Amino acid sequence: MIAEDLLDLAPVIPVVVLDDAEAAVPLARALVEGGLPVIEVTLRTPSAVEAITRIATEVPDAVVGAGTVVRPEDAETSAAAGARFLVSPGCTSRLQAAMVATGLPFLPGVATASEAIALLEGGITAMKFFPAEAAGGAPYLKALGGPLPGIRFCPTGGVSRGNAADYLALRNVACVGGTWLTPADAVRDGDWDRIRELASEAASLR
């Protein structure tokens, strides 16, 4: 799978921060059942790598990836754990090389035209726009589409059920990502019905 195809699998990519790997499988099942099969588990907690492995092994209908890939070694660790894609909040040439080396599709993060052009020079046309709301939101991303029409973005960072549709209406937005699908209290309480409903609502956005 190439990154462009990854962007087309679902209108929303849940960004998941998991403190307990035990929650990974029921959480992933709820998201898949709600209609969101692409799941980004962020490498922000000690249990993230274990969570990726569990989802990859036990939830075959999920397409699980690693987010918050910031160190070159994170790329290989994630691939070895079973991640099927990688997402980074920004990019450097070393990080880019490490992600390429895994053979996995990846979404490198950008927030400016220069960062996007640097990646374009490497043949990359699928990117994360981060931090979406703080960097200028949907109007800013729409403006980038004028001179850079060949890039398709997944905006994340401040995207929510209230503004996701504004981004999805843009020609250069393929899908959006965010943590609003997996509220911390719902994950802690094992309220998978609520998460399934949030996923279902988001899955119908496009």
Ligand code: 3PG
């Ligand atoms: C990310 O890693 O993409 C963002 O931290 C998600 O941001 P959100 O919590 O504002 O959705």
